[in-house]
Amino acid sequence: MGLKLSIVNTSDTPIYRQLYDEISYQIIRGELTGGFCLPPIRQLASDLGISVISIKRAWDDLERDGLISTMVGRGCFVADLSIVERDALRKKLALEQLEKSSRIYRELGMSADEIVSLVRENYRE
Amino acid sequence: MGLKLSIVNTSDTPIYRQLYDEISYQIIRGELTGGFCLPPIRQLASDLGISVISIKRAWDDLERDGLISTMVGRGCFVADLSIVERDALRKKLALEQLEKSSRIYRELGMSADEIVSLVRENYRE
Amino acid sequence: MGLKLSIVNTSDTPIYRQLYDEISYQIIRGELTGGFCLPPIRQLASDLGISVISIKRAWDDLERDGLISTMVGRGCFVADLSIVERDALRKKLALEQLEKSSRIYRELGMSADEIVSLVRENYRE
């Protein structure tokens, strides 16, 4: 099974960011495991109908964060992460997101209880 | 008491967006009430050290969303919103934010309980 | 019975234009007849909650077009118009409006028949 990626051109989040996010989420969820070989960027670019530059940028960022590693001439491979590392990453991303939202909830004058009930409501669907 | 606004020039969110957010939050929290006359855009521009255009853009967006109304030659005034309208707006913004976060939480494979405990933890601080 | 005027501050048509229009329409419909004495602009300004300047501007325009005449120290009076004059004015305004709309209808690629049926539909309500 190959890599699954879906890109939204009209989104306001840059393409390279969408790529970064999708790959990192798949790694965190364990769908992409250590040693998996990512497809050649040129092929991926034509498959997704996007620019090579966007992919390169995403791959660079992923490598910077230790999620993949590039072996010149051989390709890009998903890094080996322990469950502990993956979990730490997961919690870090969740907290980042939560803090961003919380700032807004506070601006709206919402209490923790209100938010919790919104969360529960939202998840039931 | 005049209007309180703080702008961060180095932020990656555009100035006009920061202005929009601050004003709309103040309206939702009831700190800015119907009929309040916003300061002249040119005065505000020089006070904040920003361009008139950024303010104009924010005011345009606020007007399009029914939060203020501008009268040429007279000034810009906060719209009269009923408590019901304000609450609806508040809930709408909260839900928008929640859905954005939820998408990410789901990508990270988190359950509702996990999120709720994160929220509680986050709010205790 | 006094003069009836309703002004919408938030409208995008200038106040002086709203005044001009309402007065001229009343004259055309024969509700304001020759010799009728308009209220003092200062009183009207405070009654309507608008600026004297806006009224002055409207009165000036009306006088320019021969619809009222100002007698210094005595007030402003509606001009004596014959039925023929009133009808000519009515047709002129209608045609002006029609030409403005027609330009848009043509841009939208509508035929005369389409427009006529829209008119009939619109008037039935």
Add this chain to the structure above:
Amino acid sequence: MGLKLSIVNTSDTPIYRQLYDEISYQIIRGELTGGFCLPPIRQLASDLGISVISIKRAWDDLERDGLISTMVGRGCFVADLSIVERDALRKKLALEQLEKSSRIYRELGMSADEIVSLVRENYRE
């Protein structure tokens, strides 16, 4: 064939409005079809001898109304509208215009028949 636009600087309708109108009419008439790539705003600005800002403002409005979509770094593209959508839009704009006119016709005390005959007269030319 490139995009055809004509701007009148001396008009009292803002440049960004003229742009919005011309583009939207061309989309409604089917002259601009889905996927068409609008010229770069900076090139268009220099071609038309106007400022980038005016174009940007028009493009923003068009995007807000779902008529085009812009992709940073790639350009602005005409949205894919079904014939049904285009027709609905066309009718909506026509009705808006008609209601504006009708208000005035009523103020002038005109019957539906009078208006219809005016329309027919006006279209014969």
Add this chain to the structure above:
DNA sequence: GTGGTCTAGACCACT
């Protein structure tokens, strides 16, 4: 006095 629009030119991020 107010807001509405526009220009010319700049810097930045994305592809």
Add this chain to the structure above:
DNA sequence: GTGGTCTAGACCACA
């Protein structure tokens, strides 16, 4: 290359 944002300064119409 593309669009996104911003500044500084100008001219106009409205109240």
